[in-house]
Amino acid sequence: MYLLLCLSVFAVGYLANMVMITVCYHRGLAHGAVKLSPLTRKLVIHLGLWITGLTPKAWAVMHRRHHEYSDTPKDPHSPSNVGLWGVMAAQAVSYYRTMEGLDAKDPEFTRFAHGLDFDHTWAHNRVVRTLPYVLHTAIAVGIFVGFDAFWLGLAYFVGLMSHPIQGFLVNSLGHSVGGRNFETTDDSTNNAVVGLVVFGEGYQNNHHAYPRSAKFSFRPWEFDAGFVACVVMEAFGLLRIDYPQLIPDRLPVASLTPEQPAVRDLEPVLVQEFVAADSQGAQGPRPAQLAPMPAEKVAAVSRRVN
Numbered sequence: 001m002y003l004l005l006c007l008s009v010f011a012v013g014y015l016a017n018m019v020m021i022t023v024c025y026h027r028g029l030a031h032g033a034v035k036l037s038p039l040t041r042k043l044v045i046h047l048g049l050w051i052t053g054l055t056p057k058a059w060a061v062m063h064r065r066h067h068e069y070s071d072t073p074k075d076p077h078s079p080s081n082v083g084l085w086g087v088m089a090a091q092a093v094s095y096y097r098t099m100e101g102l103d104a105k106d107p108e109f110t111r112f113a114h115g116l117d118f119d120h121t122w123a124h125n126r127v128v129r130t131l132p133y134v135l136h137t138a139i140a141v142g143i144f145v146g147f148d149a150f151w152l153g154l155a156y157f158v159g160l161m162s163h164p165i166q167g168f169l170v171n172s173l174g175h176s177v178g179g180r181n182f183e184t185t186d187d188s189t190n191n192a193v194v195g196l197v198v199f200g201e202g203y204q205n206n207h208h209a210y211p212r213s214a215k216f217s218f219r220p221w222e223f224d225a226g227f228v229a230c231v232v233m234e235a236f237g238l239l240r241i242d243y244p245q246l247i248p249d250r251l252p253v254a255s256l257t258p259e260q261p262a263v264r265d266l267e268p269v270l271v272q273e274f275v276a277a278d279s280q281g282a283q284g285p286r287p288a289q290l291a292p293m294p295a296e297k298v299a300a301v302s303r304r305v306n
């Protein structure tokens, strides 16, 4: 019974944290893949910091910079710059630098704040930004001391404040370990385990190929719990999914070009899949299996860095 209570408390905290970060901050504020209702947006702006320990504006700006400079030297948290384990420190340092950059109105940061028309300077204060951690630590210690329930207090704290671990898993393994469905100009990968644990966020390759899609999964066996949360929240009128921007169900037929006849011959099954593609997907990125473009990748990356 005690174990069940601990698991339930952890699950509720983790669900609240995940919905706030992956649905509201990421798919909502950073990419506009879902449009938050006025009420949801207000709750996110005023409550987000207290549920996640992260301010929505700084998080969204840092994340947009990650997409802009993905896996180049200016990426805020790329394993190709700092190594797998270095991502943990890099994401924390980058987050605080983002807050300072926004407060100083540094164009390198403010130019990524379009559409984030709310002031969050107050939350960047050195004292204020630690308060969510102080609050949740105090509650956890209160549970431990008051009810002599160490594991329950720990379940409460970890459920709500595990964002550094989630971020580490996504930003390190999601850019180094796993397969790729699409040829993108970064090192993004699809990591099913991280995808399962962090509500679809492990499918970084799919996401970098279609950043405005509310759905991060592509193959039938890929599961994105974050998108399920979007669908449920839409049913309750809390947000609206941008359906035309969704990742297509099939690989795009238009990505086959006349210059690739040999690839057509080699991949008959995939070609079949392409023929079933819808016109929406025809505008999408090339599938990785059919279009390995190392030279173009290098050119694109150096273009973005310079």
Ligand SMILES: [Zn+2]
Pocket (backbone or CB within 6 Å): 066, 070, 174, 175, 188, 204, 208
């Ligand atoms: Zn990424």
Ligand SMILES: [Zn+2]
Pocket (backbone or CB within 6 Å): 026, 030, 031, 063, 067, 207, 211
């Ligand atoms: Zn993103």
